Amino acid sequence: MNLGQPRWILLGLALAGLAGVGLAQAAVDDYVLSIINFIGIYAILAVSLNVTNGLAGLFSLGHPGFMAIGGYVTAILTFPASRKAMFLELPGWLAGSEMPFLPALLAGGAAAALTAFLIGLPVLRLRGHYLAVATMGFLIIVQVLIENWESVTRGPLGLNGLAALTDLWWVYGWMLAAVGVSWKVKFSSYGRSMLAMREDSLAAQCLGVNLFRTRVAALAIGAFFAGVAGGLWAHLVTAITPGTFSLIMAFNIVVMVVVGGTGSITGAVVAAVVFSAITEIFRPLEESFDAYGIAEILMALILLVILIYRPSGLFGSREPGILTAGPTHNPGNHPETAQGGQK
Amino acid sequence: MTAGYIAQQIVNGLILGSMYAMVAIGFSMIYGIVRLINFAHGDIVMIGAFVTLGLLQSLGAPFPVVAVGVLLAGGLMGVMIERAAFRPMRGAPQVTGFIASLAVSIMLQNLGILTLSAQPRNFSFPDNLQEVIHAGGVSFRVIDLVIMAVAVLLMCALILLVRKTKLGMAMRATAENIEVARLMGIPINRTIMAAFAIGSALAGIAGLMWGGKFGQIDPLLGYVPGLKSFVAAVIGGVGSIPGAILGGYVLGLAEVLFVGLLPPIYSAFRDAFVFATLILILLALPNGILGRATEDRA
Numbered sequence: 001m002n003l004g005q006p007r008w009i010l011l012g013l014a015l016a017g018l019a020g021v022g023l024a025q026a027a028v029d030d031y032v033l034s035i036i037n038f039i040g041i042y043a044i045l046a047v048s049l050n051v052t053n054g055l056a057g058l059f060s061l062g063h064p065g066f067m068a069i070g071g072y073v074t075a076i077l078t079f080p081a082s083r084k085a086m087f088l089e090l091p092g093w094l095a096g097s098e099m100p101f102l103p104a105l106l107a108g109g110a111a112a113a114l115t116a117f118l119i120g121l122p123v124l125r126l127r128g129h130y131l132a133v134a135t136m137g138f139l140i141i142v143q144v145l146i147e148n149w150e151s152v153t154r155g156p157l158g159l160n161g162l163a164a165l166t167d168l169w170w171v172y173g174w175m176l177a178a179v180g181v182s183w184k185v186k187f188s189s190y191g192r193s194m195l196a197m198r199e200d201s202l203a204a205q206c207l208g209v210n211l212f213r214t215r216v217a218a219l220a221i222g223a224f225f226a227g228v229a230g231g232l233w234a235h236l237v238t239a240i241t242p243g244t245f246s247l248i249m250a251f252n253i254v255v256m257v258v259v260g261g262t263g264s265i266t267g268a269v270v271a272a273v274v275f276s277a278i279t280e281i282f283r284p285l286e287e288s289f290d291a292y293g294i295a296e297i298l299m300a301l302i303l304l305v306i307l308i309y310r311p312s313g314l315f316g317s318r319e320p321g322i323l324t325a326g327p328t329h330n331p332g333n334h335p336e337t338a339q340g341g342q343k
Numbered sequence: 344m345t346a347g348y349i350a351q352q353i354v355n356g357l358i359l360g361s362m363y364a365m366v367a368i369g370f371s372m373i374y375g376i377v378r379l380i381n382f383a384h385g386d387i388v389m390i391g392a393f394v395t396l397g398l399l400q401s402l403g404a405p406f407p408v409v410a411v412g413v414l415l416a417g418g419l420m421g422v423m424i425e426r427a428a429f430r431p432m433r434g435a436p437q438v439t440g441f442i443a444s445l446a447v448s449i450m451l452q453n454l455g456i457l458t459l460s461a462q463p464r465n466f467s468f469p470d471n472l473q474e475v476i477h478a479g480g481v482s483f484r485v486i487d488l489v490i491m492a493v494a495v496l497l498m499c500a501l502i503l504l505v506r507k508t509k510l511g512m513a514m515r516a517t518a519e520n521i522e523v524a525r526l527m528g529i530p531i532n533r534t535i536m537a538a539f540a541i542g543s544a545l546a547g548i549a550g551l552m553w554g555g556k557f558g559q560i561d562p563l564l565g566y567v568p569g570l571k572s573f574v575a576a577v578i579g580g581v582g583s584i585p586g587a588i589l590g591g592y593v594l595g596l597a598e599v600l601f602v603g604l605l606p607p608i609y610s611a612f613r614d615a616f617v618f619a620t621l622i623l624i625l626l627a628l629p630n631g632i633l634g635r636a637t638e639d640r641a
Binding site: 059122123125126128129130132133134136137138140141144145147148248251254255258292293294296297299300301303304307308311 | 380428431432435436437438439441442443445446447449450452453454456457461570573577611612614615618619621622625626629
């Protein structure tokens with residue numbers, strides 16, 4: 001496989017992004033910087049859901065649930081030990097410890113992935129929108145448990161006063177990691193198994209794809225990055241409350257994946273950037289006109305129009321040709337596969 | 344825990360179950376015919392509640408007129424949503440319709456917030472409906488009685504409609520096989536529209552009941568009944584109208600008894616309980632109690 005030329009382009013793009021981060025850190029004020037951070041976190045979320053939802057065709061609405069798990073785990077691990085005793089009743093080994101950011105994020109991601117594995121074992125036997133509904137149930141259960149487990153999560157109040165550890169370097173680094181991992185997955189035999197399973201699970205099984213293992217892996221990879229994104233989110237806002245991780249957020253991430261084109265990594269990134277930018281542009285407008293909800297209505301309208309007129313999304317399942325070594329190396333190039341999802 | 348207390352809980356469960364059943368019927372009908380999980384169905388409940396408020400408090404209309412007005416408004420809303428959002432994407436993968444219905448739901452909620460404000464409004468029925476009746480250790484209001492009676496009446500009417508009329512036969516045929524039904528000369532679009540109209544009208548009435556029961560309404564109120572009625576429909580077997588009714592009552596009773604019979608610290612977990620039940624039922628009994636095994640669910 002000749003990946004020589006695109007690899008340079010990808011590397012160049014990553015470096016250009018790095019330069020952009022440096023420039024933004026130096027030149028832009030805090031408000032704009034935080035918006036860029038949110039956009040980056042949404043890109044991580046969209047790219048990671050794209051593995052579960054786009055490549056493997058597992059329609060999951062549970063993404064914010066994994067985010068919440070990762071966010072709370074990270075927040076509790078980095079919480080200053082001196083203040084832990086004041087707010088929380090934790091078991092001894094946890095109460096006295098205070099972790100640096102990176103291991104805490106990894107632990108958050110791992111906790112989310114482990115949860116995905118555990119709930120995936122039973123739930124991934126469901127298909128299509130039954131799976132969607134079951135994962136939505138999972139999201140609501142996570143919310144209720146967080147709201148009521150006050151000794152560890154402080155309930156609906158949430159944890160606040162977290163250290164502002166997240167900056168653009170962290171967000172950009174994790175975004176690269178998410179894009180890199182899903183790129184590797186998509187262009188490996190594993191990704192092709194996922195795409196095959198998405199298109200026709202019976203045929204994939206006949207060709208020797210282990211459906212169940214592939215499904216669980218797709219859910220767990222998505223959940224890992226969702227958990228990390230949750231940790232980044234918590235330390236960007238410096239607070240974490242159960243209300244953040246709502247069905248609305250699940251909807252927003254799904255919109256990004258669908259509009260970008262289910263299965264397209266480039267599409268997920270582009271859609272995440274466009275949509276979070278639109279939301280952020282509309283926020284001051286909403287506040288000045290006292291008309292909350294316009295951005296949501298607009299998002300929903302755009303989604304409906306795209307579903308009706310361009311059901312395969314902006315990019316279909318593909319990546320732009322310039323980033324890959326031509327059409328033969330681009331799974332999902334077949335027009336019929338662009339539909340995505342289960343029948 | 345006396346027998347009276349338990350009887351009271353059962354009555355409360357039946358009232359809640361009536362409302363769940365009214366919404367679940369529409370869910371089930373729409374799913375049965377077009378294989379669409381209509382997430383916007385719960386928001387018709389919200390619209391029904393606000394139409395009730397408007398007719399009752401601004402215009403002072405008498406109760407039967409209000410009920411008919413709410414039925415019409417709900418039905419009209421359902422038809423409009425079907426025409427604008429769901430018909431253009433008929434034939435697309437099921438998940439597409441599900442996402443579209445989420446979009447419609449979010450639009451309706453935010454339009455509600457935009458035009459009606461997010462502040463909850465008080466909602467009160469005339470005094471003669473609020474009167475409390477005591478009977479054998481159980482007490483309930485007249486409105487609760489009306490809720491249950493109206494629900495049973497509408498359910499019987501609906502079952503008769505589906506079993507005995509030409510429209511009902513067309514609906515059953517379309518649910519069985521949409522293409523063959525079209526070949527047999529059944530007007531598919533009109534039949535689907537009728538299903539949306541009837542289901543949404545019942546959801547509108549459920550909105551009237553919801554307002555009367557809880558006394559407060561806001562633009563986001565459709566979320567919870569929508570979700571739970573969906574659970575009820577799944578419990579009963581999606582696509583089956585008697586199943587939806589049964590599922591509604593089972594869920595209503597189970598939820599009230601869960602809160603009423605267990606120590607109070609567990610009552611905050613009621614939604615977790617409802618959705619854990621949903622997941623268990625999906626896994627153990629994927630076709631629900633009364634549903635038929637017609638397709639690949641698990």
